[in-house]
Amino acid sequence: MKKLNIKLADADYNILIKRGIIDNVGEEISKIYSGKKIVLITDENVERLYFDRISASLKNYDLHKIVIVPGEKSKSIEVLTEVYSKLASFKVSRSDLIIAFGGGVVGDLGGFAAATFLRGVPYIQIPTSLLAQIDSSIGGKVAVDLKEGKNLVGSFYHPKAVFIDPELLKTLSTKFLHDGIGEVIKYGAIRDKKLFYKVMNFKNDEEFLENVEAVIYSCCSIKKVVVENDEKDNGERMILNFGHTIGHAVEEFFNYEKYTHGEGVAYGMYAITKNSESLGDTDNGTTEEIKKALEKYKLSYNIEGLRNEKILETVELDKKGRGDYINLILLNNIGSCFIKKIKKAEMNEYLKV
Incomplete structure (x- = not known):
């Protein structure tokens, strides 16, 4: 396993890079989170391919999921509002945990939802695309698009950890x-x-x-x-x-x-x-x-x-x-x-x- 630590004035978190890490992600999360409720935000493609594996790893938690349509068009105020409604229906509190499990769209949307719901809920990034693994999951930039342009509504909100599984890239299209x-x-x-x-x-x-x-x-x-x-x-x-x-x-x-x-x-x-x-x-x-x-x-x-x-x-x-x-x-x-x-x-x- 390769490990990097991001150290900032108000944030300190690890990036863990390991093949197969999604199969023991529950164990890694237990090292940084003592609560029980987790909301997993993902898209339809990632859910189909990997939800069974990650949910098995999270079997000791009270797990809820939010599934969005894949693609940049889901990174919108309209979809964000739907995510907020589901978080409210799950009675998410600031002591719970959100996981953004997907590519750049899921990471940006899920991260911004975490940053703004209840003025901030802790979250973790588990990026599933190469672009998200090397770039968008790291550094705390979270955002949604407006029809006027990309990433125009956003914030800096760092995850509690980033777990990168290179094995997930095998199912990416060319x-x-x-x-x-x-x-x-x-x-x-x-x-x-x-x-x-x-x-x-x-x-x-x-x-x-x-x-x-x-x-x-x-x-x-x-x-x-x-x-x-x-x-x-x-x-x-x-x-x-x-x-x-x-x-x-x-x-x-x-x-x-x-x-x-x-x-x-x-x-x-x-x-x-x-x-x-x-x-x-x-x-x-x-x-x-x-x-x-x-x-x-x-x-x-x-x-x-x-x-x-x-x-x-x-x-x-x-x-x-x-x-x-x-x-x-x-x-x-x-x-x-x-x-x-x-x-x-x-x-x-x-x-x-």
Whole structure:
């Protein structure tokens, strides 16, 4: 088992990475929770595949479940309200426990419900997708979307623990495995050159999965350091959003139906690096390296029909904006990035597609 500890001023929790951990998650929970009632929030896909296993592990608890429809459209105020109603019907108190058991949507929605119901109920993240295991389950960002944009209603609310089971990735479709690999490529591009080329040099998805425990540990280690240095996303933590400004616009433009989050981020990394390289901010050849990595995992670097005005419209609500300026995350080269503050009037040069 691999272990990381997130240590912040008001939060201290462990990330445990172990194959098969969902089969003894009840034992791990008993080390940090002395109550009896647990509410498990999951989606229909994860319930079908893994509910019997995790419920067997939680047999000593008074277990309730909330099951949502899979997909980004469930990360909404409407679904959140339904979750609140079910928590109320279960008579959940602030001494009970919520588990978010699923991918990024379940983690964000479940975490935000935990943060806001009764002004805060303790919760645990058990991420089931690669993207959630390396990124969204860690660091305390929880949120839901509005029709105006992604993650516009949210909070910082840290879990009591994160339990990561790499075995769960075996049931991911190729599309969603590659979705998560898009975020792995991001981590390598911004902070870990060795990780970037390690992932590029795997022969195929099978070899990636054989080595995925080490990959997850590398990504979580990067995020741990960044979150501890900048919990509230006012400085260094912004680097984790490399590719996201354009990526979120891609997701929204296609109504969250054609491109996943990781696919949008993959394209966003390529597009912004192509622009920053042409403007002289990024070393020559960096864009080509990103392109090779995306090609290997069948991630798009060319998206037809995307309009520049949609990018700019999305940026107006971007959380990295500060007044008339926006902070963009750019690469020096593979493994090294920086934050560039530019006037919003100039941003089309960097965000054009």
